[in-house]
Amino acid sequence: MGVTPELSSAELQAITDPAALLDRAWDLEPFFRWPERMAILDRLEELLAGPGVPPAPPERDWRLELLAERAVLLASANRLEEALDGAEQVLREAEPAHAIALGRALLAKGQVLSWTGTNAATREADRALMDAAERFSQLGHREWHGSALLRCGFMVWFQSAGWLPRAQELMREALEVWGPDSVRRGAALSGYADVLLDLGEIDAADAILDEATAEAELPGAQPHAGAFLDWTRARAAAARGDAFTTERLLREVERRSKGEPWFDTHVGSSFYLDAAELLDKVGLRAQAEPYFERGQELSEDNLEAVIATRALLLARGGDPLEALDAMQEIVRGDWLEKRMVWRYTMLTAWAAYRAGRAGAGELAARALEQAIACGGLRVAQAGEPELTAALAPLAEAAGSSSARELMLEGRELVVRLFGTPSVIRADGTVAVMPIGKPGELVRMLALHEHGLPVDVVLEAFFPEAPASAARQRLRQVLTRLRSAAGEVVVRDGEQLRLLPAWVDVREFLVAADRVRGKQGPKAVQLAYAALALHGGPLLPTDPYAEWSLEHREQVEYRHLTLLDLVAGDASRRGSHQEALTALDAAVNQDPNDMRRYSAIADQLLALGRNATAEYLARRAGANMEAAG
Numbered sequence: 001m002g003v004t005p006e007l008s009s010a011e012l013q014a015i016t017d018p019a020a021l022l023d024r025a026w027d028l029e030p031f032f033r034w035p036e037r038m039a040i041l042d043r044l045e046e047l048l049a050g051p052g053v054p055p056a057p058p059e060r061d062w063r064l065e066l067l068a069e070r071a072v073l074l075a076s077a078n079r080l081e082e083a084l085d086g087a088e089q090v091l092r093e094a095e096p097a098h099a100i101a102l103g104r105a106l107l108a109k110g111q112v113l114s115w116t117g118t119n120a121a122t123r124e125a126d127r128a129l130m131d132a133a134e135r136f137s138q139l140g141h142r143e144w145h146g147s148a149l150l151r152c153g154f155m156v157w158f159q160s161a162g163w164l165p166r167a168q169e170l171m172r173e174a175l176e177v178w179g180p181d182s183v184r185r186g187a188a189l190s191g192y193a194d195v196l197l198d199l200g201e202i203d204a205a206d207a208i209l210d211e212a213t214a215e216a217e218l219p220g221a222q223p224h225a226g227a228f229l230d231w232t233r234a235r236a237a238a239a240r241g242d243a244f245t246t247e248r249l250l251r252e253v254e255r256r257s258k259g260e261p262w263f264d265t266h267v268g269s270s271f272y273l274d275a276a277e278l279l280d281k282v283g284l285r286a287q288a289e290p291y292f293e294r295g296q297e298l299s300e301d302n303l304e305a306v307i308a309t310r311a312l313l314l315a316r317g318g319d320p321l322e323a324l325d326a327m328q329e330i331v332r333g334d335w336l337e338k339r340m341v342w343r344y345t346m347l348t349a350w351a352a353y354r355a356g357r358a359g360a361g362e363l364a365a366r367a368l369e370q371a372i373a374c375g376g377l378r379v380a381q382a383g384e385p386e387l388t389a390a391l392a393p394l395a396e397a398a399g400s401s402s403a404r405e406l407m408l409e410g411r412e413l414v415v416r417l418f419g420t421p422s423v424i425r426a427d428g429t430v431a432v433m434p435i436g437k438p439g440e441l442v443r444m445l446a447l448h449e450h451g452l453p454v455d456v457v458l459e460a461f462f463p464e465a466p467a468s469a470a471r472q473r474l475r476q477v478l479t480r481l482r483s484a485a486g487e488v489v490v491r492d493g494e495q496l497r498l499l500p501a502w503v504d505v506r507e508f509l510v511a512a513d514r515v516r517g518k519q520g521p522k523a524v525q526l527a528y529a530a531l532a533l534h535g536g537p538l539l540p541t542d543p544y545a546e547w548s549l550e551h552r553e554q555v556e557y558r559h560l561t562l563l564d565l566v567a568g569d570a571s572r573r574g575s576h577q578e579a580l581t582a583l584d585a586a587v588n589q590d591p592n593d594m595r596r597y598s599a600i601a602d603q604l605l606a607l608g609r610n611a612t613a614e615y616l617a618r619r620a621g622a623n624m625e626a627a628g
Contacts, residue, residue, distance in 0.1 A: 006036060017054060018062040021047070024070055029124035030143075030184045032262040037073055041066060050202035064090050064101035071108035078266045084112045099135050106132035107148055117336060122160045126152060133417060142177055145194075147175035147184065154191050158198075162338030164375035167195050185214040186225035190232045198339065199236055199375055200382030205236055227256040234278055239382060243282035250275045250291070269298035273309040280313050283522035300533065304330075308340070315347035316387075317521045319575040320355035321387050324348065343383055350387050353394065354528060356581035361394035368395055369403040378404055390529035393504065397535070401428055413488070413501035415446045418508075421538030423488065431485040437461055438481035442488060442498065443539060444547050449506060451490075451497025460547045505551060508533040512558040515565070524569045527562045534559055560586055567599065576606040 007024075008387060015021055019046045028037050044066050047053060057061050069085035090105035110129035113121045114581065133148035157163050171192045178185050189212035196205035209229060231261040234249035253271060257263040263271070272295030275296030279288035292309060299306045311326035329350045336344075349363035368388075371380035380388045388406065395403035396414065404426070413431070414424040420444055425429040433439035444460065445451055454474070461477070462470035481489060490497055511530035515523055538555050539548050563586040568581035580603040587596050 005035075012039060015043065016047060016052075016189075017385055018044055018047060018056070018065075019054075019060075022062075022065055022069065027526055029072075030187070032260075034073060034077060034265075035261055037069075041073065043072055047511075059596045061098050061101055064094050064098055065104065068104035068108065072104055072111075074106045075111040079114075080112045082608050083108050087112070097455055099139055102137070103135035103144065103148075106135070107144075107151065111151055111155060114151070114160045117160060123289070124158060125160065126481075127158045129156060130343060142179070143182060143184065146174040146177040146182065146188075149177060150184075150188050150191070150256045153197070158191075158195050158339060159251065159337050162341065162374045164199050164339065166197055166498065168192075168199065171195060178415065183340050186212050187409065189215065190225070190228040193232045194235065197239055197384060198379060200378035202236055202239055202382070205232075209233055209236070221331060227253045227260075230256065231274070234275070238278040238518055239385075241282060241385075243279075243284055246282050247287060248282060250278065265299065266299075271294050271295075272298060273305055277309055280521075283520060283525070285313075285317055286523045295372045308344075311344070312347055315351040315605060317524065319573070320424075320578055321575075322352040323351035324355065324357070327351065339374050342367045342374060342380060344584045345370055346380065346384050346387055346391065349391055349394075350528075353532060354578060356578075360391065361398035361400075364391035364395035365398045365400035365403060367391075367407075367413050368400055372402060375408060381406070386525065386529065390532050394505075404428065407502045409502075411500040411502055413499050414496070415442075415501045415503045416535065417443060417503065417505045417539050418534055419540070420541065421541055423485070431488055434480055434484040435476045438484065440542060440545070441477055441481065442485075442497075443542060444545075445489060445496060445498050446501065446503045447505060447548070447551050448497075449503075453494050454491075454494045454496055457496055504533050504535065505555065506539065509551075509554060509558065512562060515562065531559070531562050531566070556589065560590055563589075571599070571603065574604045574606075579603050580607070 015024075021040050025037050025044075026041070047439060048066065053062065058224065064419075067086050069088045070365045071083045071090065074080075074083035074086065087105040087109040090101050091109070094101045094105070096102075102274050106128045110125045110127075110132060113125035113128065116122075116125075129148050129152035133145055133152065133484075134145035136148055153167045153174065157167035157170060165458065166344065170408035171188065175185065175188060175192065178188070182188075189208050193205040193208040193212070196202075208311070209232060212225070213227050218231060230249045230253045234246050234253070235250060239243035253275075257268070257271070260270070272291045276288040276292035276295060279285075279291065292313065295309065296306050307329050311323060311330055314320075314326050327344060330344055345363055348358045348368060352358075352361035352363060358545075368377065368380055371377060371383070392400075392403040392406045396407055397416075404424070407414060408426055412426050416422045422443060423433060425431055433442055439465070439466035441461070441520055444457070454471075458467070458470045458474060462473055465473065476493070478489060478538065488499060490499060508530055509535055511526070515526045516524055534555075539545065540550055542548055563582045567579045567582035567586065569575070570582065580600060583596050583600050585592075587600070590596075
């Protein structure tokens with residue numbers, strides 16, 4: 001593989017053969033040397049306007065090939081209307097024998113339509129690019145054939161249609177068509193790794209990136225390939241939650257690319273906006289801000305990308321009410337990558353939950369179905385692992401079987417002890433608990449992952465009964481339970497336990513423990529994830545049960561600690577309604593801590609509400625009444 005040397009203006013003017021100029025323009029295509037290609041096409045146009053131009057062979061037309069090549073170049077530069085006009089002109093005027101002009105025009109048209117965003121345009125883009133691929137195959141031009149397949153896979157099926165398995169299939173086919181010696185292979189491997197990452201195949205993506213790195217080190221490789229590889233490796237690091245590596249790689253991309261012509265185009269703006277989102281995702285919110293600002297500066301013609309990135313940043317850790325407004329702006333835009341729709345919905349659900357709005361569970365359920373439509377639940381688990389896990393219980397409560405599948409991970413029961421107790425089987429059927437001791441036994445055992453000894457249960461349920469009578473009564477309880485609810489409790493010798501179960505209280509305590517030792521945005525996100533599991537008062541049907549006291553105390557303490565954490569963070573960020581929502585929940589649980597009333601007053605004053613005194617008087621009166 002050799003690098004095509006740059007020509008001086010005099011050397012370019014000396015070329016008088018249209019075929020030689022077109023060949024040179026095509027040779028430069030993989031290298032993002034857009035200004036040079038434009039200069040070559042300008043020279044060709046000048047040549048064709050003068051006398052003595054060598055005639056084209058019957059299967060070629062210099063003017064139409066020039067128009068087609070301009071359309072390809074304009075599409076790459078994001079000048080979509082001009083590109084489409086040029087491509088359509090070629091397709092109208094070309095003869096069936098003009099295979100090069102027709103194929104290149106179809107390539108440009110497919111690229112433009114893939115960025116249009118409508119279902120009809122996406123279907124037409126697919127037809128145009130597959131038609132181009134077939135024509136290039138018939139010409140025996142492997143480079144163009146693979147390029148058309150790659151663009152169809154990446155631009156149509158990955159970016160526009162959002163069906164990732166088809167994108168993976170076409171991009172793999174493109175790599176096979178090119179073979180190991182193609183100069184385009186390195187950058188294509190980077191894009192292929194992007195698709196694998198979205199599908200959750202992180203190890204496979206790493207293997208592809210290793211291969212791409214070896215390609216990038218060969219003589220004559222695309223000069224920008226290393227930067228694209230580091231960009232994709234940053235995405236892989238973010239998918240693993242590795243904040244240090246994510247930031248290091250993004251800074252390396254910036255260092256490699258500064259001064260490159262392509263970096264000051266829409267590609268550079270896409271990098272900066274994506275970098276901001278990746279850094280925010282791994283908890284580096286302060287480091288994300290300058291990248292977002294630089295992306296804004298470069299995005300005069302791509303404001304929708306700025307709006308989308310701002311919405312994502314706000315939804316994950318900014319003011320949730322602003323985030324909901326920003327998400328609505330995305331919907332009003334002209335174009336939306338369908339592979340991103342599920343993420344926008346999931347982050348809208350997260351913002352709604354943080355804002356204390358109803359409907360977060362329904363939104364999360366919808367996001368999961370949208371992710372499945374992109375390639376399966378693995379898409380959601382890979383793209384937003386923490387938020388997907390945090391919101392799955394809300395989605396399941398809203399009726400999502402997909403969320404239940406995520407939560408259970410092979411277990412057999414979903415048991416909720418916050419709010420109205422319930423037991424749901426893996427297939428979604430409700431296991432109706434009989435009243436009295438049978439239902440109480442299930443709730444008691446649910447608090448203990450490994451179950452309880454029979455003697456502990458007997459002591460809790462029948463403390464005054466003789467041992468033989470107590471055991472007989474327990475057998476009756478188990479029989480009643482089995483008759484009403486089927487197999488829910490298992491007896492292993494002298495141990496009683498539930499079938500393998502997801503239990504909200506146990507999950508809450510584990511999630512709350514994850515917050516310990518964490519600081520900043522990461523701690524707040526983990527706190528919200530734990531709070532999403534707290535669906536109401538613990539065991540309201542067993543308010544005085546001694547077997548629940550230890551868990552009840554742990555839950556109440558950690559719940560208040562988490563609420564105070566998110567309220568303090570929201571207040572510092574100036575997200576006053578968010579802080580007020582958390583403080584109000586804390587006061588509902590612990591109405592005797594007067595410090596929170598002062599904090600509530602501060603938030604109300606910041607929100608400009610004049611009813612502060614009335615609110616506090618009402619709360620104080622309620623406290624006095626409760627105290628007797």
